Amino acid sequence: MAMDALDTTVVADEIRDDIVGTYYRIEGPTFGRYVLADDVEELDGLVDAEELLIKARSM
Amino acid sequence: MSQSELTREVARRVFASEFNDSTYTFKESDDERAPNYALLPTGDRANRVFVVGTLTETEDVGDESEYWRGRVVDPTGTFFVYAGQYQPEAASVLRDTEPPAYVSIVGKPRTYETDDGTVNVSLRPESISIVDDATRDRWVVEAAELTLDRIEAFEEWEAEQEAPESGSTAPTNEYAEMARERYDSPVVNYRNDVIQALESLETVEEEEQADDPEATI
Numbered sequence: 001m002a003m004d005a006l007d008t009t010v011v012a013d014e015i016r017d018d019i020v021g022t023y024y025r026i027e028g029p030t031f032g033r034y035v036l037a038d039d040v041e042e043l044d045g046l047v048d049a050e051e052l053l054i055k056a057r058s059m
Numbered sequence: 060m061s062q063s064e065l066t067r068e069v070a071r072r073v074f075a076s077e078f079n080d081s082t083y084t085f086k087e088s089d090d091e092r093a094p095n096y097a098l099l100p101t102g103d104r105a106n107r108v109f110v111v112g113t114l115t116e117t118e119d120v121g122d123e124s125e126y127w128r129g130r131v132v133d134p135t136g137t138f139f140v141y142a143g144q145y146q147p148e149a150a151s152v153l154r155d156t157e158p159p160a161y162v163s164i165v166g167k168p169r170t171y172e173t174d175d176g177t178v179n180v181s182l183r184p185e186s187i188s189i190v191d192d193a194t195r196d197r198w199v200v201e202a203a204e205l206t207l208d209r210i211e212a213f214e215e216w217e218a219e220q221e222a223p224e225s226g227s228t229a230p231t232n233e234y235a236e237m238a239r240e241r242y243d244s245p246v247v248n249y250r251n252d253v254i255q256a257l258e259s260l261e262t263v264e265e266e267e268q269a270d271d272p273e274a275t276i
Binding site: 016017020021022023033043044045046047048049050052053055056057059 | 066109260
């Protein structure tokens with residue numbers, strides 16, 4: 001796609017709506033400030049607030 | 060301009076109550092392209108924030124061109140989100156979304172002064188996405204965690220100011236210092252908001268379990 005358009009930003013435009021604002025766990029080597037994603041997992045399960053609540057109350 | 064200024068900063072996770080109290084803004088260089096920062100009362104600077112909440116109301120408040128206002132509610136208060144012709148994608152989401160809906164927003168804090176001298180803080184969105192309740196809950200927990208981290212750093216710095224002879228190794232905290240100069244609201248208020256936000260998640264979970272007879276067995 002980027003090759004057809006001679007522009008890499010079209011890829012970002014295409015995937016932005018699908019990925020921005022959602023939590024992921026990404027695994028892979030880092031390259032400067034980027035992570036080369038070998039493995040991507042969307043985090044959509046329940047989160048446990050209990051431990052954090054105990055910490056907040058004890059501060 | 061230094062390298063750190065050229066690099067995009069991580070968006071701050073901040074609850075509405077603290078965001079709306081972030082009325083002091085500043086720049087760190089005279090460069091006209093230097094980023095604008097809002098000063099968070101828990102002692103950090105925010106050029107960009109990431110928030111998730113319930114879009115409860117949208118209205119086109121523009122005169123000649125469209126200018127959309129959205130109210131986005133989190134467990135501590137309301138974010139006022141404004142998007143016009145220069146934020147076309149965000150504006151179209153506000154136009155097309157039927158409230159109520161969970162939304163996640165990346166955007167920049169903006170302040171404006173009303174006629175009576177009150178400074179209001181609003182959010183200028185760069186992107187708005189429709190998300191689900193699990194994402195909203197995850198954000199509440201993440202925002203709580205990062206807010207507590209800021210409060211902890213603030214309190215360590217404060218303790219160091221009060222007892223410099225104790226030989227504590229707390230690092231200097233430029234933005235905590237700035238926050239104490241600029242704001243009256245004590246950081247404990249934001250800790251209480253964190254507790255309230257986390258408790259709101261617990262209540263929802265309990266209600267869901269109560270609605271489900273299987274869960275009570």
